[in-house]
Amino acid sequence: MPRPKGSVYDGVACSIDGCPRPARKRGWCLRHYKAWERNGDPVAINDFFLRTPSQRFWGMVAPADANECWLWMGTKTVAGYGMFRRTTAHRFAYEDMIAPIPENLTLDHLCRTRGCVNPYHLDPCPREENARRARAAAAAV
Ligand SMILES: [Zn+2]
Ligand SMILES: [Zn+2]
Structure with missing residues (x-):
């Protein structure tokens, strides 16, 4: 052939x-x-x-002032959370800029904007506390 x-x-x-x-x-x-x-x-x-994962990550965040919400422009979950390298974008942002997040803690969005990755808007707290705050916020609307 x-x-x-x-x-x-x-x-x-x-x-x-x-x-x-x-x-x-x-x-x-x-x-x-x-x-x-x-x-x-x-x-x-x-x-x-x-480019490092960190450089790629920050390239997908909309430019904003330090105290504003930093909006993730990459892939998002149905719930509206950013996704990056098998984790959520806000977790990656927090660990990249602040510190590793202990296993048992979740990151609570103090600004209640799910697509926000500004680590200063994120508060590591136990899962139950996060859920309690979400309920309180929902009740306040
Ligand atoms: Zn080639
Ligand atoms: Zn925010």
Whole structure:
């Protein structure tokens, strides 16, 4: 059986340093080629992967003053909480800026804005206390 015709770059690795993917166009793999098409720079996409989770996280937060709600622009749960790397966005924000949250504590949104990731609007408290405050807030409306 004749092999399907491959590209001229068949068997050659992408010419971007450290990229193991096979070259397809212009000597680059498809991912680098697409990045070049989109940004005019084949390594722009590499940048994205090199950034730390923290840098990526804060890039998805709407700019706001220190005391305002910092709104999460990334993925959200149905309930309206931001999601980031298998945790909630506000938990990530708090741990990134303040300190790790003990296992038994949840973060209460003092501002009651679920999409807010401003750690100064978050108060670590036991789950029951959080639920009690939520009920109190709901009753106050
Ligand atoms: Zn590549
Ligand atoms: Zn807030």
